[in-house]
Every structure is written in structure tokens, then in C-alpha cells.
Amino acid sequence: MPATTRPTSTGDSRPSGARPVPGADEDDITRLRFVLLRLGRRLRHEGPEGITPTQLSALSVVGSAGSITIGDLAAIEAVQPPTMSRIVAALELDGWVERVADRSDRRVSLVRTTVKGEEELERVRAERNAFLASRLARLTPDERAAVLAALPSLEHMLQEGE
Amino acid sequence: MPATTRPTSTGDSRPSGARPVPGADEDDITRLRFVLLRLGRRLRHEGPEGITPTQLSALSVVGSAGSITIGDLAAIEAVQPPTMSRIVAALELDGWVERVADRSDRRVSLVRTTVKGEEELERVRAERNAFLASRLARLTPDERAAVLAALPSLEHMLQEGE
DNA sequence: CGCTAATCATTAGCAGTGCTACGCATCTCC
């Protein structure tokens, strides 16, 4: 019957030990985890037609990098090289990128967008943000400001390493 | 060689038309989409051992609901009923939930946690938040406060309907 | 009452996206 999502609190608010994060209790973290998982899933599903979210993300990186190796691409996208290998293969199959052999190191193949790939990037530019924009639009100005204020922090949380 | 992730700006900062969200331009939305996708992916992968993220999420709902139908569970988790059917089947196979026939409507089967399922929930309670906690812990107090301040807004964005 | 509709769950099959293990080609360094 419930149509809306809700944090699945199963008693996390009880301080069951140390509090590792000053200012944030277990319940906060559980809620944050929940909302990030759900929003991530929605975003993956609400993307533009014709290209998968993973492909689009990789294509964007290729577009901004100009020319890039599979390995660097994998590192930027935070996936393993074989995974990126397959992603690029799919992009190439659809004619959005092309592979050119590196002149100085014949092991590497450089990836760059085709004209068609650039056009695709242009086409989906607004579309891929539409879902998020619509959800942002119905927030109050204060709420929106809070989300934008958290953006740098979230990006900081994404960085690898200690 | 870049080892860190970065927003894949492909020129989104150019105002290519209307600005549908007051106070947030296309570049903000792109960054937000990027960070949400990545964090969602990391969270899905950094969960506790022995249970998949999807299973854990569903198990938590069952645990807090006490007894619930597959359909309601699917609605709460925002997946289609067949998907939830399979998730529950896996949970049952591992002995974490059990299905009991509804007395008044023999079409529905009610799902509830077993003792073993409750123990599993208890076991992974801290573990499943560990990744997020570690990332939060290395933020500055101000950054952390910003993330927590955005939490209600993010939850608001998750709600369905217009 | 009896037939038809709707509802709940499930099965079957597909797609997307991540992983590890392994192999091949190539480069680097001694």
C-alpha cells in the first residue's frame, strides 16, 4: 500500500558502540546511504534513450579528454580495465567513438569521439539532466540551497585514497 | 594517469536555453548527477559480505514491517513485483525470511524475517554503514554539516509523484 | 449463481553493468 520510499530503520538510532563520525549518528548515516542508493538507481534508469548511462558517462569523458587510453578511462570512471574495454567496444559498435593506435606505444589504443559521438553528446545534454532538474525544481529554495551547498562535500567524499 | 574522478564537463556550463531550476544551472545539475551516480555505485559495492545490497535493503524493510506482501515490498523498494519476487526467493533460500500464506486471501503470501534473518540484520548493522562513515569522517565539520543539512532535501527529491 | 475482470505472485527470458581469471602483444630494463 505505501507508495513512497522510506528509510528502513531497523534500530540504527541506538548507539550500539563508538560513534566514529562526530556530529553524525548511525541513523543519519543509514538515511544517507538509503537516499544515495535510491537516487543513484533512479538516475541510472531515468537517463536519455538510445545510450546507456554507463556509455554516456564514458562518452562524456572521452569527449572532454579529446583522446584517452582505455586504462586512463577506466581509472577516471572507477571501473576495472576489462569493464571499460567492453564499454568502449559498445561505443565503437554504435559509431560514437573510434580507436586509433598510439604511434609510440603499440599496446595502447587511444579512444576519441567521432562526429556522430559529438552529436550524441549534444543531443542528450539536457535530456540526461532532466530527471534531476525536475526533482530539484520542486524543492523549496532553502532545500535547493542545502543540496547545492552539500555538493562540494559529496564530491570530496567521492575521492579515492585516504 | 588521472586516478581521481572528476565531473565530466562537456560544456554543460554554457546556458544552452532556459534555466528550469532557479539557483541551479546545468553545470550544478551535472555535477550532482555525477556524484550521485558514483556514490550510489560505490555504496552498492562496499556493502557487507554474505548478503547483496538489494537483499539487505529488502530484508531491512521486512524486518521493520514485521509481515508484508510481495507487492507492498516491491512498492516500497521501488521495483517491479517480479523483481521483488526473485529477491524474496533468494532471501528465503538463504533462510533469512519465510513465506506464510495469507489466511483471508490465498493469492498473497506474506513475508517475514526468520530468527536467522534478524541475526543477520543485527550482524551487518554497523558494517553496511562503514564505507559511508569512513568517507564522512574525513570531511571537515563544516562539510559534514552541509551533507547532513542536505539530507532532508535529498529525501524529498526521492519521493514519487508530482 | 456463474461468468468475467481484476489482482497477486511467479516463471521465463533479456539487458545492463560490475567483477576476476587468463591470454596475447608489446614495451622496458638489465
Add this chain to the structure above:
DNA sequence: GGAGATGCGTAGCACTGCTAATGATTAGCG
């Protein structure tokens, strides 16, 4: 020149979402 490192690719697995179709049961209407 040969050993090990490096870059990419293939093969195969796992997880998780979907739609279409089926079966069982219930609810509603004439």
C-alpha cells in the same frame, strides 16, 4: 636478448533491473 611489467582484450560469472506471459484466486456484475 630475455625477464618481467604493462595495456588491452576475451571468457565467464554475479547481481539487479525490466517486460511478457501464466496460474491461482478473488471480486464484481448480470
